[in-house]
Amino acid sequence: SGDFYWIKELEYEVLIAVVDCTGHGVPGAFMSLHAYNHLEHVVTGKGSFSTATILDELNQAIVRTMGSEGDLGSVKNGMDISLLKLNKQTGEVEFSGAHNSGLIMRANETIELKADAMPIGNLAQTKFTSKKEKLMAGDMIYLFTDGYKDQKGGPENKRFFIVPFKEMLKEIAQTDCAEQRNILLNKLNDWKGVHEQIDDICVLGIKI
Numbered sequence: 001s002g003d004f005y006w007i008k009e010l011e012y013e014v015l016i017a018v019v020d021c022t023g024h025g026v027p028g029a030f031m032s033l034h035a036y037n038h039l040e041h042v043v044t045g046k047g048s049f050s051t052a053t054i055l056d057e058l059n060q061a062i063v064r065t066m067g068s069e070g071d072l073g074s075v076k077n078g079m080d081i082s083l084l085k086l087n088k089q090t091g092e093v094e095f096s097g098a099h100n101s102g103l104i105m106r107a108n109e110t111i112e113l114k115a116d117a118m119p120i121g122n123l124a125q126t127k128f129t130s131k132k133e134k135l136m137a138g139d140m141i142y143l144f145t146d147g148y149k150d151q152k153g154g155p156e157n158k159r160f161f162i163v164p165f166k167e168m169l170k171e172i173a174q175t176d177c178a179e180q181r182n183i184l185l186n187k188l189n190d191w192k193g194v195h196e197q198i199d200d201i202c203v204l205g206i207k208i
Contacts, residue, residue, distance in 0.1 A: 002028025003145045003202035006039055014086045015043065015054075018204050020100060020145035021079040028200060035079050035120075038062065051083045051096035055120065055128040059098070062121045078121020082113070082143045086135075086206075093141070096130045103166065104133060105140040105173035110166065139208040140173040147201035148184075153191035160191055177207050 002021040007014065017039065021031035038061045042054055058081075066077045080099035087093070095102055097115025104111040116128050135141075149165045152158060168187065172180045184203055 001200045001202075002032055003147060003200035004032045004036065005143070005202060005204050006036060008040075008043055012087060012089050014084075014088065015051075016084045016086065016143065016204070016206065017081055018100065018143035018145060018202055019079055019081045020147075020200070020202070022077045024200060027077075031077055031079065034065070035062075035081075038065075050130050051085050051094050052128040052130040054083060055081065055096050055098055059120045059122060059128070063123060066121060078119045080115075080119050080145070082115060084113075084141065084143065084206075091135045091208075092132055093135055094130050094132050096128050098128065100143070100145065102144075103142045103169060104135070105142070105170055106136060106138070107174075110170060135208050137208060138174075140169075141206040141208070142169055142203065143206075144203040145199075145201065147197075147199040148188065148203055150199055151188065151192055151201070152198055153193050153195050157195060177205055180205060 002023050004019055006017040006019065019032070019035050021028055021035055023031055038058055042057045042061065062078055082097045082100040082102045083095065084102065085094040095113040097113065098118060098120045099115055101115040102113035104113065111133060113131055118124060118126065149160050149162045151160050153160065172183050188201070
């Protein structure tokens, strides 16, 4: 798959990422391994660092290794990513994203963790940004790729789209995580019906 999740537990923090790499099948899987290795390399041996710094360094690493195949705007093989750093002592979460945003569902409130509008593998000098939020007990954090919302199906064979996807997450956020997984899978299969899956899909939920 070109989609994968990555978790790195440090002494007081946990890094969590959901990554959508270019390609499907073998090419996508190759890029997933490439991205995983770079993430591990960027994080290993560092002291205190921000999620934005991690994405900046990951971007530079991908450009160095894949840039010969690129054009003026971005390399041919890159990725979108949502990255969280959860501080287990303070209950604060820091977020940075490359095209992939995240969500915090809190009771009836939806907090969007907005990504920057550029992928990993871009040649611009622009730096990634980060956002911090104080978490509360009962919060549900969602990181996801675009595979679910882009899946075609239903009576008119249209995409699922992001607004219904967010509404569904809001409806199920307070239920048990295992039950949420079942609901997401059943809804996806019902929507898809006889149609083929058009993209890799990854949805990750974290209950606080």
